[in-house]
Amino acid sequence: MAESNTDTKSSNQMWGGRFASGPDAIMEEINASIGFDKKLFAQDIRGSIAHATMLAHQGIISSDDKDKIVHGLNTILSEIESGNFEFSRQLEDIHMNVEARLATLIGPAAGRLHTARSRNDQVALDFRLWVKEELQKTEQMLTGLIAAFLDRAEEHAESVMPGFTHLQTAQPVTFGHHCMAYVEMFGRDRSRVRHAIEHLDESPIGAAALAGTGYPIDRHMTAKALGFREPTRNSIDTVSDRDFAIEFLSIAAITGMHLSRLAEEIVIWSTPQFGFVRLSDAFSTGSSIMPQKKNPDAAELVRAKTGRINGSLVALLTIMKGLPLAYSKDMQEDKEQVFDAAESLELAIAAMTGMVRDLTVNTARMKAAAGSGYSTATDLADWLVREAGLPFRDAHHVTGRAVALAESKGCDLAELPLSDLQAIHSAITDKVYDVLTVEASVASRKSFGGTAPSEVRKQIAFWRARN
Numbered sequence: 001m002a003e004s005n006t007d008t009k010s011s012n013q014m015w016g017g018r019f020a021s022g023p024d025a026i027m028e029e030i031n032a033s034i035g036f037d038k039k040l041f042a043q044d045i046r047g048s049i050a051h052a053t054m055l056a057h058q059g060i061i062s063s064d065d066k067d068k069i070v071h072g073l074n075t076i077l078s079e080i081e082s083g084n085f086e087f088s089r090q091l092e093d094i095h096m097n098v099e100a101r102l103a104t105l106i107g108p109a110a111g112r113l114h115t116a117r118s119r120n121d122q123v124a125l126d127f128r129l130w131v132k133e134e135l136q137k138t139e140q141m142l143t144g145l146i147a148a149f150l151d152r153a154e155e156h157a158e159s160v161m162p163g164f165t166h167l168q169t170a171q172p173v174t175f176g177h178h179c180m181a182y183v184e185m186f187g188r189d190r191s192r193v194r195h196a197i198e199h200l201d202e203s204p205i206g207a208a209a210l211a212g213t214g215y216p217i218d219r220h221m222t223a224k225a226l227g228f229r230e231p232t233r234n235s236i237d238t239v240s241d242r243d244f245a246i247e248f249l250s251i252a253a254i255t256g257m258h259l260s261r262l263a264e265e266i267v268i269w270s271t272p273q274f275g276f277v278r279l280s281d282a283f284s285t286g287s288s289i290m291p292q293k294k295n296p297d298a299a300e301l302v303r304a305k306t307g308r309i310n311g312s313l314v315a316l317l318t319i320m321k322g323l324p325l326a327y328s329k330d331m332q333e334d335k336e337q338v339f340d341a342a343e344s345l346e347l348a349i350a351a352m353t354g355m356v357r358d359l360t361v362n363t364a365r366m367k368a369a370a371g372s373g374y375s376t377a378t379d380l381a382d383w384l385v386r387e388a389g390l391p392f393r394d395a396h397h398v399t400g401r402a403v404a405l406a407e408s409k410g411c412d413l414a415e416l417p418l419s420d421l422q423a424i425h426s427a428i429t430d431k432v433y434d435v436l437t438v439e440a441s442v443a444s445r446k447s448f449g450g451t452a453p454s455e456v457r458k459q460i461a462f463w464r465a466r467n
Contacts, residue, residue, distance in 0.1 A: 169373030388427035
């Protein structure tokens with residue numbers, strides 16, 4: 001007997017630490033999802049109420065049992081919302097926790113709730129409802145971010161700044177035009193959100209384990225009750241599908257990438273070397289050792305959140321890539337990725353909306369930088385094409401010589417004497433100076449979607465009408 005106890009002790013030590021009770025402890029730890037899927041409690045209860053109501057309507061359960069079930073589920077909802085519900089790991093997940101409590105509250109009638117459904121279609125429903133609600137929230141937050149950019153764009157439709165390619169000064173633009181670039185980006189993100197809602201707007205409940213059910217259920221009734229457009233059309237695909245979650249993560253990753261690009265620009269622009277913008281103390285922190293520092297930590301953390309979101313997308317794609325139809329337990333690992341990404345995305349959008357509204361723009365510094373790097377060189381080439389009739393490639397060559405001369409003299413193009421310009425090409429007249437200022441350059445870009453203030457205001461009006 002002593003030998004047996006020693007063997008048991010040795011075996012338990014092999015399992016180690018928190019798994020000292022052996023394989024059962026490990027199985028409980030790896031199998032339980034209540035630690036994270038309790039977030040789905042409201043969706044689970046909402047789905048169960050719709051299911052019970054349909055069962056009674058179809059005569060599958062009695063109206064009396066339905067009333068008991070609905071009352072019990074509403075009681076559980078109140079208990080969870082008030083913090084008076086005790087979740088049990090032994091009951092594995094949110095579904096069994098709710099069902100066990102329902103049995104305690106109403107007795108045998110609780111056992112009728114699971115008629116004509118499985119945990120497979122139940123979790124698909126709960127998760128789909130949660131993702132749909134999260135997408136709707138994301139849509140609203142993106143609308144708020146777009147509105148913030150529209151306000152800044154209108155305020156700075158004429159504020160000149162350098163436009164960049166390769167992070168090198170390229171051509172003058174306006175800050176309003178730059179803001180509208182982000183309106184376009186986040187507008188596409190919002191469009192993707194709306195399409196994703198349309199894609200997932202089908203009710204999974206009634207697919208049961210994978211083959212449907214022999215009970216005379218009405219899936220259209222539950223779909224309507226739960227706010228879905230219609231029920232799903234294939235029971236195997238229904239319990240196998242996590243495309244809606246992957247699509248959410250894809251949208252989150254693309255949106256996060258856009259937020260990160262904006263964050264990077266704010267980080268760069270707020271440096272003393274650029275000095276284009278300044279964040280208030282609400283979105284900055286100081287240094288523990290350098291009293292002069294003002295760090296754009298909020299922007300940096302938005303940039304970092306993108307990495308977490310990308311990781312969640314890759315994780316779920318990897319989880320799903322090798323699964324045969326229909327349901328596999330691997331799919332339990334889908335929720336934490338989506339929950340974490342949703343939290344990161346919400347925080348990032350909220351922080352960026354706040355920063356966009358909070359920014360103090362140094363228009364004088366931007367304007368001074370806009371003329372650096374011979375940013376009006378293209379305007380000189382265009383003038384040679386229009387006024388002197390040169391082919392653009394020839395005009396490009398002439399302009400290159402003018403830039404080289406200005407560089408050697410340490411001056412801007414507009415500061416070159418007319419005699420120097422005419423020595424390069426005799427067709428140049430003093431009218432060329434009208435196009436060599438950054439204001440003239442910006443004002444001339446009147447093509448549809450261009451940076452001219454008049455065009456920027458047209459795009460602002462367009463987006464205000466659709467926002």
